[in-house]
Amino acid sequence: QVQLQESGPGLVKPSETLSLTCTVSGYSISGGYFWGWIRQPPGKGLEWIGSIYHSGDTYYNPSLKSRVTISVDTSKNQFSLKLSSVTAADTAVFYCARGGNTNWFDPWGQGTLVTVSS
Protein backbone atom coordinates (compact mmCIF):
# COMPACT_ATOMS: atom_id res chain seq x y z
CA GLN A 1 0.00 0.00 0.00
CA VAL A 2 0.99 3.63 -0.38
CA GLN A 3 3.15 4.94 2.45
CA LEU A 4 4.66 8.37 3.02
CA GLN A 5 7.45 9.30 5.42
CA GLU A 6 8.62 12.79 6.32
CA SER A 7 12.25 13.48 7.17
CA GLY A 8 14.30 16.51 8.11
CA PRO A 9 15.64 18.53 11.04
CA GLY A 10 13.44 18.78 14.10
CA LEU A 11 14.90 22.12 15.15
CA VAL A 12 15.37 25.22 13.01
CA LYS A 13 16.62 28.63 14.09
CA PRO A 14 14.51 31.75 13.57
CA SER A 15 15.05 33.47 10.20
CA GLU A 16 16.49 30.27 8.69
CA THR A 17 14.94 27.92 6.13
CA LEU A 18 13.00 24.81 7.11
CA SER A 19 13.62 21.88 4.76
CA LEU A 20 11.68 18.61 4.76
CA THR A 21 11.50 15.65 2.39
CA CYS A 22 8.68 13.18 1.90
CA THR A 23 9.59 9.72 0.62
CA VAL A 24 6.79 7.80 -1.05
CA SER A 25 6.74 4.01 -1.20
CA GLY A 26 4.27 1.60 -2.72
CA TYR A 27 3.24 4.02 -5.47
CA SER A 28 5.02 5.98 -8.19
CA ILE A 29 4.96 9.69 -7.56
CA SER A 30 4.47 10.02 -11.32
CA GLY A 31 1.25 8.02 -11.12
CA GLY A 32 -1.15 10.88 -11.64
CA TYR A 33 -1.88 12.52 -8.28
CA PHE A 34 -0.83 15.74 -6.65
CA TRP A 35 1.28 15.49 -3.50
CA GLY A 36 0.91 17.94 -0.66
CA TRP A 37 2.22 19.39 2.57
CA ILE A 38 -0.05 20.24 5.51
CA ARG A 39 0.98 21.59 8.89
CA GLN A 40 -0.56 21.55 12.37
CA PRO A 41 0.72 23.82 15.16
CA PRO A 42 0.70 22.09 18.55
CA GLY A 43 -2.87 21.80 19.83
CA LYS A 44 -4.32 23.55 16.77
CA GLY A 45 -5.94 22.75 13.45
CA LEU A 46 -4.73 21.83 9.97
CA GLU A 47 -3.34 24.25 7.39
CA TRP A 48 -2.63 23.29 3.78
CA ILE A 49 0.75 24.59 2.64
CA GLY A 50 0.87 23.52 -0.99
CA SER A 51 0.78 20.66 -3.47
CA ILE A 52 2.88 19.54 -6.44
CA TYR A 53 2.39 17.32 -9.49
CA HIS A 54 5.12 15.09 -10.88
CA SER A 55 5.50 17.52 -13.77
CA GLY A 56 6.46 20.22 -11.30
CA ASP A 57 3.17 22.13 -11.39
CA THR A 58 2.62 23.64 -7.97
CA TYR A 59 -0.19 25.25 -5.98
CA TYR A 60 0.61 27.18 -2.83
CA ASN A 61 -1.45 28.63 -0.02
CA PRO A 62 -1.42 32.39 -0.70
CA SER A 63 -0.81 33.01 3.01
CA LEU A 64 2.57 31.28 2.73
CA LYS A 65 3.37 31.58 -0.97
CA SER A 66 6.14 34.16 -0.58
CA ARG A 67 8.10 31.81 1.70
CA VAL A 68 7.32 28.35 0.30
CA THR A 69 8.95 26.22 -2.37
CA ILE A 70 7.82 22.66 -3.09
CA SER A 71 9.84 20.50 -5.47
CA VAL A 72 9.71 16.93 -6.72
CA ASP A 73 12.37 14.32 -7.50
CA THR A 74 10.71 11.55 -9.46
CA SER A 75 13.94 9.51 -9.65
CA LYS A 76 13.90 9.19 -5.86
CA ASN A 77 10.10 9.12 -5.55
CA GLN A 78 10.31 12.09 -3.21
CA PHE A 79 8.98 15.59 -2.89
CA SER A 80 10.30 18.35 -0.69
CA LEU A 81 9.28 21.47 1.19
CA LYS A 82 11.29 24.60 1.88
CA LEU A 83 9.88 27.32 4.13
CA SER A 84 12.08 30.38 4.46
CA SER A 85 12.42 33.07 7.13
CA VAL A 86 10.80 30.94 9.81
CA THR A 87 9.60 32.27 13.14
CA ALA A 88 8.25 30.61 16.27
CA ALA A 89 4.80 30.77 14.67
CA ASP A 90 5.97 28.19 12.13
CA THR A 91 6.50 25.56 14.86
CA ALA A 92 4.24 22.68 13.88
CA VAL A 93 3.88 19.05 12.97
CA PHE A 94 4.39 18.88 9.22
CA TYR A 95 2.57 16.18 7.28
CA CYS A 96 2.99 15.06 3.70
CA ALA A 97 0.05 13.44 1.95
CA ARG A 98 -1.17 12.40 -1.47
CA GLY A 99 -3.70 14.92 -2.70
CA GLY A 100 -4.47 18.53 -3.46
CA ASN A 101 -5.80 20.36 -6.52
CA THR A 102 -9.42 19.20 -6.29
CA ASN A 103 -8.59 15.97 -4.52
CA TRP A 104 -8.75 14.92 -0.90
CA PHE A 105 -5.69 13.98 1.11
CA ASP A 106 -5.06 10.28 1.53
CA PRO A 107 -2.89 8.68 2.77
CA TRP A 108 -0.87 10.84 5.17
CA GLY A 109 2.61 10.43 6.56
CA GLN A 110 3.07 10.10 10.31
CA GLY A 111 4.18 13.71 10.55
CA THR A 112 7.32 15.34 11.88
CA LEU A 113 7.52 18.03 14.54
CA VAL A 114 9.62 21.01 13.59
CA THR A 115 10.39 23.50 16.34
CA VAL A 116 11.64 26.98 15.53
CA SER A 117 13.86 28.16 18.33
CA SER A 118 17.29 29.61 18.87
Add this chain to the structure above:
Amino acid sequence: DIVMTQSPDSLAVSLGERATINCKSSQSVLYSSNNKNYLAWYQQKAGQPPKLLIYWASTRESGVPDRFSGSGSGTDFTLTINSLQAEDVAVYYCQQYVSTPDTFGQGTKLEIK
Protein backbone atom coordinates in the same frame (compact mmCIF):
# COMPACT_ATOMS: atom_id res chain seq x y z
CA ASP B 1 -10.60 31.63 0.65
CA ILE B 2 -13.51 29.36 1.57
CA VAL B 3 -13.95 29.38 5.34
CA MET B 4 -15.06 26.10 6.90
CA THR B 5 -16.85 26.38 10.25
CA GLN B 6 -17.61 23.31 12.33
CA SER B 7 -20.06 22.98 15.18
CA PRO B 8 -19.89 22.19 17.96
CA ASP B 9 -16.24 22.67 18.93
CA SER B 10 -16.57 19.70 21.26
CA LEU B 11 -19.19 17.20 22.27
CA ALA B 12 -19.58 14.29 24.63
CA VAL B 13 -21.77 11.36 23.67
CA SER B 14 -22.60 8.14 25.53
CA LEU B 15 -21.37 4.82 24.18
CA GLY B 16 -23.85 3.37 21.72
CA GLU B 17 -25.48 6.75 21.06
CA ARG B 18 -25.30 8.94 17.96
CA ALA B 19 -22.83 11.79 17.44
CA THR B 20 -23.53 14.55 14.92
CA ILE B 21 -20.95 17.05 13.72
CA ASN B 22 -21.80 19.93 11.41
CA CYS B 23 -19.66 21.74 8.86
CA LYS B 24 -20.63 24.92 7.04
CA SER B 25 -18.70 26.47 4.16
CA SER B 26 -18.67 30.19 3.36
CA GLN B 27 -19.23 29.37 -0.32
CA SER B 28 -20.79 26.40 -2.04
CA VAL B 29 -18.46 23.45 -2.57
CA LEU B 30 -20.84 21.90 -5.09
CA TYR B 31 -19.26 21.85 -8.55
CA SER B 32 -22.06 22.19 -11.05
CA SER B 33 -20.20 20.48 -13.91
CA ASN B 34 -20.25 17.09 -12.19
CA ASN B 35 -22.78 17.73 -9.39
CA LYS B 36 -20.24 16.64 -6.77
CA ASN B 37 -19.65 18.23 -3.39
CA TYR B 38 -15.91 18.68 -2.85
CA LEU B 39 -16.04 17.96 0.87
CA ALA B 40 -14.06 15.44 2.92
CA TRP B 41 -14.11 14.34 6.56
CA TYR B 42 -11.09 13.19 8.57
CA GLN B 43 -10.60 11.57 11.95
CA GLN B 44 -7.50 12.40 13.98
CA LYS B 45 -6.74 10.37 17.07
CA ALA B 46 -4.25 11.62 19.63
CA GLY B 47 -0.68 11.49 18.36
CA GLN B 48 -1.71 10.23 14.91
CA PRO B 49 -2.09 11.81 11.48
CA PRO B 50 -5.56 12.52 10.13
CA LYS B 51 -7.34 9.58 8.54
CA LEU B 52 -9.72 10.00 5.62
CA LEU B 53 -13.26 8.89 6.47
CA ILE B 54 -15.52 10.41 3.81
CA TYR B 55 -15.03 12.10 0.43
CA TRP B 56 -17.47 13.63 -2.07
CA ALA B 57 -19.40 14.54 1.12
CA SER B 58 -20.98 11.11 1.46
CA THR B 59 -18.70 8.40 0.02
CA ARG B 60 -17.18 6.28 2.74
CA GLU B 61 -13.49 5.42 2.31
CA SER B 62 -12.73 1.71 2.02
CA GLY B 63 -12.38 0.08 5.42
CA VAL B 64 -14.27 2.79 7.31
CA PRO B 65 -17.06 1.29 9.47
CA ASP B 66 -20.55 1.89 8.17
CA ARG B 67 -21.55 3.62 11.40
CA PHE B 68 -19.81 6.67 9.88
CA SER B 69 -21.89 8.56 7.32
CA GLY B 70 -21.74 11.93 5.62
CA SER B 71 -24.54 14.03 4.21
CA GLY B 72 -25.31 17.50 2.94
CA SER B 73 -24.83 19.61 -0.15
CA GLY B 74 -23.82 23.09 -1.14
CA THR B 75 -22.71 24.78 2.05
CA ASP B 76 -24.07 22.59 4.85
CA PHE B 77 -22.74 19.16 5.74
CA THR B 78 -23.02 16.63 8.53
CA LEU B 79 -20.89 13.76 9.77
CA THR B 80 -22.94 11.24 11.72
CA ILE B 81 -21.47 8.49 13.87
CA ASN B 82 -24.06 5.92 14.87
CA SER B 83 -23.64 3.61 17.84
CA LEU B 84 -20.58 5.42 19.20
CA GLN B 85 -17.65 3.20 20.13
CA ALA B 86 -14.79 3.99 22.52
CA GLU B 87 -12.34 3.98 19.61
CA ASP B 88 -14.21 6.87 17.98
CA VAL B 89 -12.77 9.34 20.48
CA ALA B 90 -10.89 11.78 18.25
CA VAL B 91 -10.92 15.20 16.66
CA TYR B 92 -12.88 15.36 13.41
CA TYR B 93 -12.16 17.80 10.59
CA CYS B 94 -14.02 18.72 7.44
CA GLN B 95 -12.12 19.98 4.39
CA GLN B 96 -13.14 21.58 1.13
CA TYR B 97 -11.14 20.81 -1.99
CA VAL B 98 -13.17 22.61 -4.63
CA SER B 99 -10.86 25.63 -4.76
CA THR B 100 -7.37 26.68 -3.78
CA PRO B 101 -6.41 27.10 -1.03
CA ASP B 102 -7.76 23.86 0.37
CA THR B 103 -9.19 24.73 3.77
CA PHE B 104 -10.12 22.77 6.86
CA GLY B 105 -12.64 23.35 9.61
CA GLN B 106 -11.29 24.13 13.07
CA GLY B 107 -12.02 20.61 14.30
CA THR B 108 -14.59 19.03 16.62
CA LYS B 109 -13.39 17.10 19.64
CA LEU B 110 -15.51 14.02 20.35
CA GLU B 111 -15.41 12.46 23.80
CA ILE B 112 -17.30 9.78 25.65
CA LYS B 113 -19.89 10.94 28.19
